[in-house]
Amino acid sequence: MAKNLLIVESPAKAKTIEGYLGKDFLVKSSYGHIRDLVKTDDAIDVNNNFNQKYEVPADKKSLVSELKKLAKEAETVWLASDEDREGEAISWHLFETLGLKEDKTKRIVFHEITKPAILKAIENPRQINYNLVNAQQARRVLDRLVGFELSPVLWRKVKPSLSAGRVQSVAVRLIVEREREINKFKATAAYKVTAIFSTGKQKELFRAELPERFEEEAAATKFLEDCKKAVYQIASLETRPTKRSPAPPFTTSTLQQEASRKLGYSVSRTMSIAQKLYEHGHITYMRTDSVNLSDTALNAASAEINSAYGSKYHQLRKFKTKAAGAQEAHEAIRPTYFEQHTIEGDASEKRLYDLIWKRAIASQMSEAQFEKTTAKITITGRTENFVANGEVMKFDGFLKVYMESTDEETEASVDEDNANAILPPLAQGQTLTAQEIKATERFSRPPARYTEASLVKKLEELGIGRPSTYAPTISTVQNRGYVVKEEREGKQRQFNQLTLVSGELKKEVKTETTGAEKGKLFPTDIGAVVNDFLVQYFKGIVDYHFTASVEKQFDEIAHGLKEWTEMLKSFYSPFHQEVETTIQTAEKARGERDLGVDPESGKRVSVRIGRFGPFVQIGDTPENEGEEKPRFASLRSGQMIETISLEEALELFKLPKKVGSYEDKDMTVAIGRFGPYIRHNSAFYSLPKGLDPHDVTEEQAIEIIEDKRKKDSEKLIKVFEENPEVKILNGRWGPYIEFGKQNVKIPKGKEPKDLTFEEVKALAEAAEKEPKKGGKKFAAKKK
């Protein structure tokens, strides 16, 4: 039996530490918090110093009794949860729940999982810091009070099952307000002038740009006209050295951002891949807000850089965390072994590891050095100058391994920006020939919609949420239906382009797509209505600085400068009063908006939120029996109550429409919540993109139906004579059995074609008997 029981939060960490400590230590994990407030409304007694009722959740019961037993047998229990507010509370909960004795318990902390760090921690034990525990209690209680008092207000005043909270409600607010900024935005156009110059020598072409833009077409035309007879000369040539430094190693939020930009992973995907890398011992802990590297790591990185690239590529760097409210209980995310350039694993694990390795290594490498050349080119007859920029890399430094990307990168590349190309040898006073000069109409861009990752970045900047909650928060706001992550089609827009080639001026009207989005976060109507409600009645809670201001007070509690129940009292009494007042005075919020009158029928048209989502109503609700009933239509994906126009709303009533018949059955075209479709003999056929549902002809409809049937038959592997309802189909993830309404996966090793009806029936029955436990839980959570 071990003399010492040491408890950490994570099982992977426990395994590593056990290896460092030897036989006298048994290292176990608490798997995070071991108890939480009871789920009911009586968890906090607000009239009795915010006294809390805690319980060990069902799935932690056996773990807790195991730890209790081991603790009893041990001479000393070492509480080694993380050194932050939550970690301190975990230690305290362990102390209370396991029934530990003060003289047999020691609290230790370390920021890095290295042998010396842990041995040093063991030599310097302390007691539980109750100020820190109180700060955590204040945080926990405040969040519960806010969440469990605000949500019921929404149930009464907006819709059942909705939720509100200190973190999620601000996330929704950011998205709603950004959408409104975009809707409000008016693009302005201006002509941007670029030129391609030649030195006269073959292949020596380079680009230059006019820093000024012309707002009017006439001014741009005049400029190009003047260029026809102009002489171009290099007036000045300036070369200066520039340098670029590497970014710090990853934190949770920067990893999520970079994996989203470079690998296209959602934040939750990134986290689950990182979790695997961590469990396999490839990387350090992935939920961290620190950019700090341990001395061990700094030495290992240095050794690796020196041996792989040479000492001139190495530069020791220590980064400082900038994020508000960072608690820095862990190191930055880095490879455990820098000498491992690649790892075993699936493709996604390899790619994420590669990113983490490069970023961490690059952070310890020297600056990249450039020589930047700027040439100013005069135009006779004009006061403006063309400017050409060139950049030559003199030393690659950290760029040898890693280049950070930016959010604007994809946008800018559309703009065919002159990305600091290399200039040919130039001399001051040299004259140039203009091969081509172009004035292109460019539009100003509205603020960018949030992606999952850029939302995390914004939340982190505001100090809202923690590394462990960024991904869940993004799921919550989507699961509640406040936000959707979508792809939306853009609109076509025309722009002018004036081109001067060989002394000839030519005007073209071109088209471009604007506003097309992929994987961006859009607010829903319910998200907007809930947000407006909260902003109106609970301005303080959804204020962008609310978290920062309570965090400041939690810090004071943690430093023993403030009493935690006093802090909660001064927060709770005005807050609770607001809740009471709102319940009594606020109207039910339905987001209703009047669109005016239908010019054809003279009936009123309005939009609002109904049981099945937003819809348009034409005609008033009748007051007496026998009066004409109003008609209804659902809004389409992408349409919102606050932006839909009267014309768009009326358009929704032109469908469903008969387009002809096929096999003696009518074909109707209509628009559902998920886009236009054809209905035929109780089956649905989606319309291909780009086909206007109003113009579908009988022939097109038949073609769509036949095409879908053909595709379905290609998926078919086998039908059973015994029961034609039972089929084997080729699905997205391989063959599966369609057994009535049930779909059953075919076990590995079976050839789908050879399955008999009996075998298939047995598989389906077995699958039905065995309910998918985790699946149901997950589905329930989603709802």
Next chain:
DNA sequence: CAGTGAGCGAGCTTCCGCTTGACTT
């Protein structure tokens, strides 16, 4: 998935932060 759409009322929902699994038509 998709065509609908009253209002009532019982009984339900809900927070944030710390951790992993078991789940995947």
